Amino acid sequence: MMTHVKSKDRVAQYGEVLTPKHIVNAMLDLVMHETERIDSRFLEPACGTGNFLIEILERKLKVVESRYSKSQLDYERYAILAISSIYGIELLEDNAEECRKRLFEVFDTVYTRLFKTKAKEQCREVAQYILKCNIVHGDALTLKTVGENPRPIVFSEWSLVNGSMIKRRDFAFHELVNHGSMRELPLFSDLGEEVFIPEPIKEYPPVHFLEVAHAYDD
Numbered sequence: 001m002m003t004h005v006k007s008k009d010r011v012a013q014y015g016e017v018l019t020p021k022h023i024v025n026a027m028l029d030l031v032m033h034e035t036e037r038i039d040s041r042f043l044e045p046a047c048g049t050g051n052f053l054i055e056i057l058e059r060k061l062k063v064v065e066s067r068y069s070k071s072q073l074d075y076e077r078y079a080i081l082a083i084s085s086i087y088g089i090e091l092l093e094d095n096a097e098e099c100r101k102r103l104f105e106v107f108d109t110v111y112t113r114l115f116k117t118k119a120k121e122q123c124r125e126v127a128q129y130i131l132k133c134n135i136v137h138g139d140a141l142t143l144k145t146v147g148e149n150p151r152p153i154v155f156s157e158w159s160l161v162n163g164s165m166i167k168r169r170d171f172a173f174h175e176l177v178n179h180g181s182m183r184e185l186p187l188f189s190d191l192g193e194e195v196f197i198p199e200p201i202k203e204y205p206p207v208h209f210l211e212v213a214h215a216y217d218d
Contacts, residue, residue, distance in 0.1 A: 019048075024055050035059045038082050043155075045140035047088030050099035053135075057086055057106050065110065072115050076123050077164055077209050083107060083127050084158035084166075088135045091146060096137040103131055122210050129213035130158065143174040154201065158212075166209045168216070169200040 034040045035056050044052050060082035068074035086103065090096040107127050112119050133156050137146050144150040153173035161167045176198055207215040 019051050021051065021055070024051050028052070028055055028059070036063050038063055038078055039085055039160075041085045041087065043087040043089075045089045047090045047095075047099055047135065049095050050088065050102050050135075053086050053088055053099065054102055054106055057082060057103055060085070061107065061110050065114065069114055072118060073164070075111075075114065076120070077160060079107060079111065080123070080126055080130065080166075080209050080212075081158070081160055084130050084134065086134060087155055089138045089140045089153065090135065091137075091139055093137050093146070096135055100128075100131045100135045103135070104128055120210070122213070125213040126210060130156075143177060157200075160209070161206055164209055165206040166212055167206045168204040168212075170202040171198055172201050175199075 028035050035042075036059055038060055042053065042056050044050075047053055061079060064075060064078045064082055068078050083103070088096070088099055090099060104124075104127055108124060111123070136153055136155075138144060138153045139146055139150075142150070143153055145153060154170050155173055155176075157169045157171060159167045159169075204216065
């Protein structure tokens with residue numbers, strides 16, 4: 001498998017390699033149906049600068065454009081839903097920041113092309129806020145953030161409710177991993193088996209999706 005390397009030191013210290021676009025596409029084509037569902041959630045536990053997440057967002061936004069480009073409000077809320085479904089953890093802070101920036105640029109390029117001067121700064125702020133929450137500078141092995149005061153990683157679930165309202169619920173990542181993957185307990189079942197239903201550590205009242213960036217005191 002061909003990969004891109006930023007520097008030999010980063011490879012030696014962190015094992016950093018960046019997967020090229022054609023390999024990303026080939027891998028995502030194996031789950032094409034999920035990548036084209038606007039609300040299907042993806043987590044990349046070592047997201048680097050976002051090569052996988054960018055391709056997923058581009059696929060989702062193509063679906064949003066094909067369905068909702070004739071209505072700016074509909075496009076905005078479903079584009080925000082697509083952004084909110086993408087999560088990443090990255091050990092290196094510069095990579096995490098670049099990942100957020102690149103994902104935002106993917107959204108903003110399409111948004112500006114479609115609506116030009118009618119595009120809203122408020123909607124751009126919401127996209128940036130959600131990416132700040134969803135792309136975490138952290139360690140997927142320790143399940144904690146990276147920095148002077150490491151904390152358990154928390155991810156927010158964003159759900160459209162009642163049309164243009166968004167409901168936010170925060171979950172501790174270690175709870176999802178411990179109960180889901182490590183104990184091999186299925187998260188969803190159509191056959192009546194025991195399932196694990198995670199409990200949020202915090203719930204927020206629904207707000208209009210364009211108010212998300214200013215509604216929460218994080």
